[in-house]
Amino acid sequence: MTNARLAFVFPGQGSQQIGMLAEAAAEFPEIRSTFSEASDVLGYDLWELCQRGEQADINLTERTQPLLLTSSVALYRAWCARGGARPALMAGHSLGEWSALVCSGTLAFVDAVRLVRERGRLMQEAVPAGEGAMAAVIGLDDAAVEKACSEAAEDEVVAAVNYNSPGQVVIAGSKAAVDRAIENCKAAGAKRAMPLPVSAPFHTELMRPAAEKLAPQIEQAEFHVPEIPVIHNVHARRELDPVAIKALMVEQIYSPVRWTACVQEMSRDGIDQLVECGPGKVLAGLAKRIDRSLSCHNIETPAQLNEAALATAG
Missing domain, CATH: 3.40.366.10 (Malonyl-Coenzyme A Acyl Carrier Protein, domain 2)
Known part of the structure; x- marks a missing residue:
């Protein structure tokens, strides 16, 4: 039933x-x-x-x-x-x-x-191992995470890829761009922004x-x-x-x-x-x-x- x-x-x-x-x-x-x-x-x-x-x-x-x-x-x-x-x-x-x-x-x-x-x-x-990355961002709203990624991208890929819950978003992309976005998220007030033990940047372009x-x-x-x-x-x-x-x-x-x-x-x-x-x-x-x-x-x-x-x- x-x-x-x-x-x-x-x-x-x-x-x-x-x-x-x-x-x-x-x-x-x-x-x-x-x-x-x-x-x-x-x-x-x-x-x-x-x-x-x-x-x-x-x-x-x-x-x-x-x-x-x-x-x-x-x-x-x-x-x-x-x-x-x-x-x-x-x-x-x-x-x-x-x-x-x-x-x-x-x-x-x-x-x-x-x-x-x-x-x-x-x-x-x-994506060859080591060239991609993912990171979890805690304590920022979606728009702030998206802005941090946009400003970090330069000529590479980084984007919000998992909107898991309010204040919990996963980002992914090229490793260097993800590293830049992590720093941007921290500067924007994220409680935590940390790399995940995943080598492939899932759910990105x-x-x-x-x-x-x-x-x-x-x-x-x-x-x-x-x-x-x-x-x-x-x-x-x-x-x-x-x-x-x-x-x-x-x-x-x-x-x-x-x-x-x-x-x-x-x-x-x-x-x-x-x-x-x-x-x-x-x-x-x-x-x-x-x-x-x-x-x-x-x-x-x-x-x-x-x-x-x-x-x-x-």
Whole structure:
């Protein structure tokens, strides 16, 4: 049964940890079966990698992306198998938007695994290691961050790329330009402006070559009308036309993630309960900063999933 007040949100890169979902896998058979499906596509044992591999290995973008997609889809399948309420809306942060598309019925899981593996590889290849950078800026409004980037750019690229919550924006671009923008943000009164341990400048114009290379593969994939609407990162609105969704997923690679606007749009649609479907609780924390009235749940462990299912039963 659909809960008209419930939305599911899916995390992006940064939530991966060695040993994640071990507790859920011990109780929910959907976890291991979903990982097995992904492993067949990838040609390596994804579960073994995330349980007994090295953190550095799962931090490689072309491995991180299928790993987080698989984790989110596995947890959503476990949720559905246990009679959890059907959400009225979905959204995902960056890579998490692909998880939302799978769980909304827009795209087959195995097709998404292939596409995000390639997405990760192309995004990492677009800018040589060490030439790009990202940084988190805390305590400045969006306009001030955008001004700091504009003044720092000179003949290089630096821009606001993740509008995560009021007063929390991530910037990205060429390393030297990002360094200049960090100093500008500090001078403008930012509480903190600090580099992130990421070498590729995601969601900037520097990612356009990756988007152009992935576009034909997205075009060839079979997309359907979503069974559950997805709020998209690019414009913070829903889209039901599969052709338009394909275009958005290409554009998303080099466009800012408007996460604050996505959460606000869900709130305007009557959503007051959020379930973060994936490892970690980053999005739940951001949601509370965006709209304190939201009730947020995580479902990474069996106890969390059972508690959230009861709380959102309608």
